[in-house]
Amino acid sequence: MYKILIVEDDEIIAKAIKNAIESWGYDALCVSDFRDVIKTFVSYSPHLVLLDISLPFYNGYYWCSKIRKNSKVPIIFISSASDNMNIVMAVNMGGDDFIVKPFDLNVLTAKVQAMLRRTYDFAGQTNLLEHKGAILNTGDATLTYNNKKIELTKNEYKILQVLIENKGKVVSRDTIMTKLWETDSFVDDNTLTVNITRLRKKLDEAGLHDFISTKKGIGYMV
Structure with missing residues (x-):
């Protein structure tokens, strides 16, 4: 089911749009926290955004630029x-x-239906995973933190993906190595340690201190 995020501060208009979209079988969510639209965007992971220009705190252009740093999701502006x-x-x-x-x-x-058809008939869904302000885009395998992209190797990306997908839980070394084998990389215990060490250094240099924790004898977690 396609998900539509509605960023409109007029509650009457927002509700009317939501009802209309849901009547066509789509899922819709209205933003309630206009101080941090990105937080709702990341947690909801919409397929399309309807975005007003005049909003409390920051205008629609601001939020559009923030979304574009992390995602190519279609954005339709709605404004007087x-x-x-x-x-x-x-x-x-x-x-x-x-x-x-x-x-x-x-x-x-x-217009929403046409945009969804054009976008998703030819391209896969883009998912964003977030932890401690770091956003991992599974569509283009990039990591963004404080509006800066952190370059990742294929293995580093796969490690982060499995850890963030299971955030709050310990992921065993065997599970991570199995994930890396899916990319046709031969990874033994020592190789995994090297990859984790290099990844931690990159995260630390980007300001993401102690992002990955070691659970001795078990594995890792974020």
Whole structure:
């Protein structure tokens, strides 16, 4: 089921959009915390974002730029600010479409359906995994922290993926090595230790101190 994130501070409009989208069989969520839209975005992992421009605390352009640092998910701006400058700005910031308020809910839903078809008929779903502010994008195998991308090797990415997917739980060394074998890499116990050490150094240099914990004789956890 496709998931649509609605970033609209007018509760009446947001609820109307949510009801219209859900009536077509999609899942929809309205943002409630406008101080940290990214937190909701990461936890919900939507397939499409409907984004107003005028919002409390930070405007839609700000949140669009934040989303674009981590994801290529389609973003449709919805706004009454329909002058050419705002439309050009929305596109330049990474928006995929612009719908002017007031709008017909049927037209909005049709645009959402068309955007989902164009995006996901030809591309796989992008998932974001988050821990302590670090965002791992499983779509392009990148790690972002404090708006900076951290370069990862294939093995380092796989290690982080399995650890963050199981955050709060200890992951055995055998489980991690099995995950690495899926990439056709031969990994023994010593190789895993080297990869973990190198990964920890990269995370530490990026400001992610003590990100990976060792559980002696068992494995690792985040």
